[in-house]
Every structure is written in C-alpha cells, then in structure tokens.
Amino acid sequence: MAQIHVATPHHVAPKGLYYAVFAALIVGTLLTVVAASFDMGAFNNVVMLTIAITKATLVVLYFMHVRWGSRLTWVIVCSSFFWLLIMFTFTMTDYMSRGWLQGTLR
C-alpha cells in the first residue's frame, strides 16, 4: 500500500495561544498609549520601546512560528537584530562623539 511520508513541517499551535498573544498585543497597545500621556522625561522612550520590543517578540515567536522553528531560523532571526544594532551603535557613536577631539563636549 502506498504510504505518504507523514511529517508535519511545522507545529500546529492551538487557537487559544493565538488569542492569548492577540490579547497581550492589544493590552500592550493600550499600555503604551496610557504611558505616553504621562511626562516621564527620557523614561518615556524606555517604556515605549520596551513595550514595542515585547510586542514584536510575541509576534515573531508565536505568529511567525519561530518558537517552534529550527536552530538555523533562530540564527537568521537574531542576526537581523544583531546587524541592526551594529548600524545603530556605530552610527550613533560617530554622531555623539563628533567634536570631542576639539574639546567641545556637549
């Protein structure tokens, strides 16, 4: 009897998990709007970016199935944030350190 090789390429996540992630994303959106209405100085940025990164991580892990992905997928996903950080860090160390040699520290 011909038998098709059964190998589900990916894990099928329960619907409940998707609804939970969705709820967390909505709560995160509300939180970020409420937090932004208070003047916390530079801390506003910390809060909004922490919430945004958490939301993005939830989407990547569950909606984009990386949670059940191969090691190689993890490497590629992490590499994108690694290269992004290199770009941000190196560019800003340049911008922020301009003028230091002339002794014009801002």
Add this chain to the structure above:
Amino acid sequence: MPNGHSEHFPGPIHQPPLASNVDAIQPGVHAEHAHHPKLQHHFDDMEQQAEASTLGMWVFLVTEVMFFGGLFMAYIVYRSASPEGFQEASHHLNVIWGAVNTVVLIVSSLTMALAVRAAQTGASPKTQVGWLIVTMVLGAAFLGVKAIEYTDKFTHHLVPGPDFEWAGKYPAAAQQFYSLYFCMTGLHALHMVIGLGIMTVIAIMAWKKHFDAEYYTPVEVAGLYWHFVDIVWIFLFPLLYLIGYHLHE
C-alpha cells in the same frame, strides 16, 4: 555510442543516470513511498522543502529589517539633534487614528495566523479563503485610514516642501519630522499594498485547493511577510505618534 565507456569501466558509478535504470536498480522505490505531488525532486521530503522556503523568506526579511532600519537610523539621528522639535511635531499627529490602525493591524495579524492555521490543519478552502479575505479587508481598512491622515496633512500644510507651514517653535525640525513621517509610513503603506497583492494570489491558490496539511508553504511565507509589516508598524506608532502625546493636552 553513449555507453561505450561502460565496457571499459564497469560498475554502478558509470551507469548513465536514466530514469529507467533507477527503476531497474531499485524496483518499487516509488510505489513504497509515494511522495506528495508538490514535493520538488531536489528535496528529500516535505519538511526539508518547507524549511528551505521558510529560511529563504527569513533571509529576505533580514534585508527588509535593514531596509526599514536605514529610515529608523535617520529618525534616531534627526530626533537626537532636536528632541523638543520632534515632540512638538509629533503632537500634531492624530493619536486616535494611529491607535485605531495599530489595533486594525494586530487583528489582521491574528486573522493571518488563523489563515495559516486553517491551511496547516487542512481546513476547507472556504475557511482558508475566509480568513485571508478578512485579513485583506483589515489591510485595506488600514490604508483607508492612512489616506484620511495623508489628506489631512495636505490640507493643513504639513507636507514638507514650499507649502509647509509651521506655527510652532521648531519649524525646521518639524519639517524633518514630517519628511521622516511620510518616508516611513509611505514605505510601510507600499508594503501593505504589495501585501494585499500577495494575499490575493494566495487566496486564489487556496480557493483552487492548492494547500493541505502537508503543503501550505506559500500561506506560511506570505504570513511571515504580513507579520513583518505589522511589526514595523508596532515600532512606527509609538515613535511617530506618541513622543509628543504628553505635551499640553
């Protein structure tokens, strides 16, 4: 004489790779393991094929991260040059529309995830297409709200250029902010338009019963793209709409 060599160098290595020969050497190999019609012959099995496609999509998404990353880089540089100016400019964006669009995109990500799940679990084409259409309707709603916002910016002279008018303290920074606003949300909206095109193709494929529990890679990969566009907006919303929200209510 194609087989002239075999006489001098006999052995399996020198057998010409003809299909009839393979069957002769390994009789019944196809009958024992009938493979999925969508399996390309250079892959061992469906799992490897799906993994290769997904990885390829992720590599593309890394380049997309860097593509948008350049604009985020510009945002960081100009905002750090004039933080107060950016806050003042951001205050004139409509937080309600921005928040509504954020929720619309999050719901569309949920329906996209459910569309992929429908294909994964071998649900009927009706169910798969249904979730895809809901996703597309939400994507179109997002673009509709964006159109309302853009129209508002044009009527209020907030589009960078000779018609730009700013009554606040930081007109130069405001113009830089709105340049970045249009570049970032414009590139994002372009991705949404392309996403709607991709979803149309995927919905037609789903309707024609292309997908089942073993082969749903196109839905999965299109879903990755859609979620990526959602993630970009997750960062754009607070960075553009909310940085001046706490100013004089």
